[in-house]
Amino acid sequence: MAAPALVHNPVGAPGTLPSANLLVSGAHVLDPRARLDALCDVLVRGGAIAQIAPAGELSPDGQTELVQGAGRHLLPAFVDPHVHFRTPGQEHKEDLETGTRAAAAGGFGAVIAMPNTDPVLDSAPLLRSLREAAAREARVPVGFLPAITRGLEGVELTEMAELMGEGALGFTDDGRPVASAGVLRKALQYQRLCGGVLTLHEEDPSLSHGGSMYEGAVSAALGIGGIPSVSESTMVARDAELAGYEGGRVHFQHLSCTASVQAVAAAKDRGFRVSAEVTPHHLLLCDEHVRGLDTRMKMNPPLAGEADRIALIEGLRSGAIDCLATDHAPHAPHEKEVPFEQAPMGTTGLETAFAALYTELVLPGVLELGLVVKRMTAGAALFGLPTPTIAVGEPANLTLVDLGAEWVAGENGWESRSENCCFAGRRLSGRVLMTVAAGGIAYRERAFSVVAA
Amino acid sequence: MNHLLSIEDLDRAGIERIVEQAARFAEVSDREIKKVPALRGRMVLNLFYEASTRTRSSFELAAKRLSADVVNFVSSGSSVEKGESLKDTVLTLSAHKPDVIVIRTPWAGAAELVSGWTSAAIVNAGDGKHEHPTQALLDVYTLQRRVGSLDGASIWIVGDVAHSRVARSNVLAFQRMGAKVTVAGPPTLIPRGIEALGCDVRFTLEELPSADVVYALRMQHERMSEALVPSLREYAACFQVNARRLSPRQLLMHPGPVNRGVELSGEVVDSPQALITSQVEAGVVVRMAVLYEMLSGSRAFRPVPEPQLA
Numbered sequence: 001m002a003a004p005a006l007v008h009n010p011v012g013a014p015g016t017l018p019s020a021n022l023l024v025s026g027a028h029v030l031d032p033r034a035r036l037d038a039l040c041d042v043l044v045r046g047g048a049i050a051q052i053a054p055a056g057e058l059s060p061d062g063q064t065e066l067v068q069g070a071g072r073h074l075l076p077a078f079v080d081p082h083v084h085f086r087t088p089g090q091e092h093k094e095d096l097e098t099g100t101r102a103a104a105a106g107g108f109g110a111v112i113a114m115p116n117t118d119p120v121l122d123s124a125p126l127l128r129s130l131r132e133a134a135a136r137e138a139r140v141p142v143g144f145l146p147a148i149t150r151g152l153e154g155v156e157l158t159e160m161a162e163l164m165g166e167g168a169l170g171f172t173d174d175g176r177p178v179a180s181a182g183v184l185r186k187a188l189q190y191q192r193l194c195g196g197v198l199t200l201h202e203e204d205p206s207l208s209h210g211g212s213m214y215e216g217a218v219s220a221a222l223g224i225g226g227i228p229s230v231s232e233s234t235m236v237a238r239d240a241e242l243a244g245y246e247g248g249r250v251h252f253q254h255l256s257c258t259a260s261v262q263a264v265a266a267a268k269d270r271g272f273r274v275s276a277e278v279t280p281h282h283l284l285l286c287d288e289h290v291r292g293l294d295t296r297m298k299m300n301p302p303l304a305g306e307a308d309r310i311a312l313i314e315g316l317r318s319g320a321i322d323c324l325a326t327d328h329a330p331h332a333p334h335e336k337e338v339p340f341e342q343a344p345m346g347t348t349g350l351e352t353a354f355a356a357l358y359t360e361l362v363l364p365g366v367l368e369l370g371l372v373v374k375r376m377t378a379g380a381a382l383f384g385l386p387t388p389t390i391a392v393g394e395p396a397n398l399t400l401v402d403l404g405a406e407w408v409a410g411e412n413g414w415e416s417r418s419e420n421c422c423f424a425g426r427r428l429s430g431r432v433l434m435t436v437a438a439g440g441i442a443y444r445e446r447a448f449s450v451v452a453a
Numbered sequence: 454m455n456h457l458l459s460i461e462d463l464d465r466a467g468i469e470r471i472v473e474q475a476a477r478f479a480e481v482s483d484r485e486i487k488k489v490p491a492l493r494g495r496m497v498l499n500l501f502y503e504a505s506t507r508t509r510s511s512f513e514l515a516a517k518r519l520s521a522d523v524v525n526f527v528s529s530g531s532s533v534e535k536g537e538s539l540k541d542t543v544l545t546l547s548a549h550k551p552d553v554i555v556i557r558t559p560w561a562g563a564a565e566l567v568s569g570w571t572s573a574a575i576v577n578a579g580d581g582k583h584e585h586p587t588q589a590l591l592d593v594y595t596l597q598r599r600v601g602s603l604d605g606a607s608i609w610i611v612g613d614v615a616h617s618r619v620a621r622s623n624v625l626a627f628q629r630m631g632a633k634v635t636v637a638g639p640p641t642l643i644p645r646g647i648e649a650l651g652c653d654v655r656f657t658l659e660e661l662p663s664a665d666v667v668y669a670l671r672m673q674h675e676r677m678s679e680a681l682v683p684s685l686r687e688y689a690a691c692f693q694v695n696a697r698r699l700s701p702r703q704l705l706m707h708p709g710p711v712n713r714g715v716e717l718s719g720e721v722v723d724s725p726q727a728l729i730t731s732q733v734e735a736g737v738v739v740r741m742a743v744l745y746e747m748l749s750g751s752r753a754f755r756p757v758p759e760p761q762l763a
């Protein structure tokens with residue numbers, strides 16, 4: 001029998017998070033999938049949603065903590081299908097405990113970790129030990145995507161069937177592309193045996209070679225090697241075609257440019273089993289933000305042009321892009337405090353994702369809050385996980401946010417071990433006050449007072 | 454603290470001020486005693502992470518002619534080879550309280566980064582393929598000495614623009630002084646989007662006769678191994694500035710060192726149209742002017758703007 005996909009420090013285990021008994025009173029409860037968009041009382045008992053009633057109808061008993069929801073929004077907890085927790089091997093950047101703490105602080109109730117660790121997550125014993133570590137340390141449930149190829153070298157397939165039996169959600173060589181079409185085709189064929197989503201970082205190394213940022217007017221002015229958008233989009237088109245040919249299931253990570261969105265939309269029109277994600281930084285920033293050569297703005301794929309940014313927003317709205325993912329990629333200060341071309345790629349994102357999207361897209365009226373909530377939870381179903389839903393009988397996966405609260409990103413430090421956040425210093429609206437993940441309270445904002453009844 | 458990190462730190466008046474100061478120092482260079490006491494007791498630190506002959510020696514000579522103390526730091530044979538980071542090297546050397554750090558690195562933006570780690574004034578002597586502002590200043594100086602105003606002049610920058618920090622600084626500086634700049638070279642060596650700097654782009658030398666000044670860039674041999682041009686022979690056939698392509702009324706410049714027979718033919722290097730040795734001479738007086746303006750507290754340099762987050 002296959003192992004369960006997600007693991008964390010289980011609710012109710014000795015010395016761990018207890019199952020929550022909560023009454024969130026009078027919050028604006030918003031869950032588009034559950035068709036909830038009203039002021040409600042939500043009662044959580046034993047970690048599950050026990051009752052939903054119009055605001056003011058429920059009152060807590062002696063075992064139930066009363067959480068004042070008035071003026072706040074209660075949302076289904078978000079799911080991030082793309083994070084880097086750096087364990088094993090690079091715990092100076094992040095580990096399962098700090099990473100999941102950052103996730104919980106950002107309102108995420110579940111996350112999926114990438115395998116580009118040291119050593120690479122490419123064998124069943126390593127997956128088993130990581131899942132055991134997650135069971136001890138993780139604040140919110142974590143799933144794992146082991147590598148498609150051994151050592152991420154793009155040559156030999158990992159033992160995918162054994163890895164699936166050990167609880168893998170799918171496979172990815174994230175951080176690198178599967179450069180060889182032949183190798184990816186074999187993985188797609190093998191998927192018929194073992195299942196699991198093939199999750200693809202798309203980049204043609206022969207086009208991106210020598211590049212540190214998006215190729216365009218800004219890279220030309222800075223004299224920095226450019227990565228052309230076709231480095232990504234030609235690979236998206238190639239791999240969509242391969243997936244269609246083999247009838248395989250692929251997920252495209254962190255789309256960054258117009259042509260990639262078009263390639264995914266075209267593949268969906270042809271009935272291919274493809275899905276795609278986009279990050280908050282690609283939705284909100286563009287290559288102009290790289291002009292100051294702030295290494296927090298260096299990521300892969302690079303921040304693209306303003307027209308690409310608009311196309312990504314449209315893709316998210318239309319559904320060509322299925323879900324949001326942060327690509328939370330922590331790096332230590334000394335690794336980022338170097339000249340731009342030498343710096344490693346990546347930005348943290350778990351703690352700012354919702355507030356950044358709310359501030360920059362929802363408040364100005366570009367996207368509706370309900371759509372953002374939907375896309376921030378959609379990653380679960382793509383990987384066969386239950387979608388957090390606010391409905392009676394569901395496990396409590398909840399995020400309580402104060403949309404009116406303003407804060408400066410990073411002003412009080414970070415839950416993550418690293419601070420390389422591209423939104424640091426921005427004034428944001430929307431603060432996560434509390435996160436309930438898999439029935440337990442995973443995060444409380446420090447200043448958020450709760451009143452036990 | 455004022456820095457010279459990019460030509461964008463200078464407006465036209467700032468460039469003119471440095472050029473005028475350089476002209477005053479040029480008179481000193483013709484005297485028997487070439488030294489002035491302007492910067493006595495000040496320390497200039499040359500921090501070079503890349504091989505450089507003319508830039509480093511001209512900064513050293515410039516500082517010495519102004520009576521400053523000079524410390525040269527080259528990365529080979531230093532703690533850098535033991536793995537010391539740029540930041541730690543700068544912090545260590547800053548403990549000696551230099552007034553100016555002249556820095557060259559193979560990395561874009563490194564000079565600006567360093568300016569945040571030290572209280573010394575920073576002069577960018579080349580940061581990767583980004584900028585080389587003192588080269589642009591000495592080129593403006595050289596050209597103005599020869600032709601007077603650059604207003605309305607047509608200047609063609611020919612060759613490997615993609616890998617040239619000189620090209621980027623000169624496009625900005627020449628335009629700031631009123632010239633019209635065209636960059637020309639093989640399409641594989643012209644970065645996409647360069648026209649955003651305000652210059653025209655050409656992929657042949659057909660219209661080269663319209664130029665008043667031809668500025669040839671060094672064609673580096675390593676571009677062959679990257680297959681950016683098929684061969685030096687083909688490059689020379691298409692883009693070499695030679696007596697056939699250069700008319701007698703045109704001036705020729707080159708930042709050096711020249712590959713004779715590649716980007717320039719021997720006869721044009723030795724012709725009276727070539728300003729190449731004047732450029733080298735100008736290197737010292739212009740760098741004297743930069744150091745002097747920087748340390749004498751003038752307002753030639755605009756303060757560096759705070760980095761923008763959003």
